[in-house]
Amino acid sequence: MTFLDVASAVLLLAGAAQGLLGALGLVVLPSLLSRLQAATKPQTLGLLLILAGAALRVPFESAVTLLLVAVFQLITAPVIAQIVARSVYRSGAVRPEVLVVDELAQRLKRSDDER
Amino acid sequence: MTVVYVIVVSMLVAAGALTLVRLFRGPDTLDRIAALDVFVVLIVGAGAVYVAFYQDVSNVALLVAFSLVAFVGSATAARLAAHRERHR
Secondary structure (H helix, E strand, O other): OOOHHHHHHHHHHHHHHHHHHHHHHHEEEEEHHHHHHHHHHHHHHHHHHHHHHHOOOOOOOHHHHHHHHHHHHHHHHHHHHHHHHHHHHHOOOOHHHHHHOOOHHHHHHHHHOOO | HHHHHHEEEEEEHHHHHHHHHHHHHHOHHHHHHHHHHHHHHHHHHHEEEEEEHHHOHHHHHHHHHHHHHHEEEEEEEEHHHHHHHHHH
16 A cells, blocks of 8 residues: 555545535535535535546556546636526526625626626 | 445435435525436535445446436426416
């Protein structure tokens, strides 16, 4: 059992714990927007930790491929969250009185005026 | 060392089960899309744990393909759901 094995095990454990935390939030949290937080941030961090833990135990070329998975996850997770959140907003499920700032409303209003 | 992997896999399975709860309960289509996206991320993570445990790198390219296909699927489904909401 080398140092790399121990480091990899710690990273895998932390990543799986993050994934579990995110899934728990997905079930427990009350509204769709807050569930979206749980669906993106802990999951991305968890996957990155797991990939780092796996990358420590494979040859260098495969570690680069795992890095590619991490990069794709970092690019795609915000895109999907953005599309879903905008759809939630458009469908009117967001209560405006609980928001402190609503920049999207001003922006949508402006683009409607220009039309 | 095997104990660590058993713990990791059981945590991932528990997370997957919780995600499936959200997937079945809904209540909205967008909820289900978010849950499905999380589920795919968990599957990719489980694949990475497999790679780490067996040190078998033949499946690493599959993980890349899977995450990209999942992105296309989730983005398309989310756009379709948004389209439907707007025309309701």
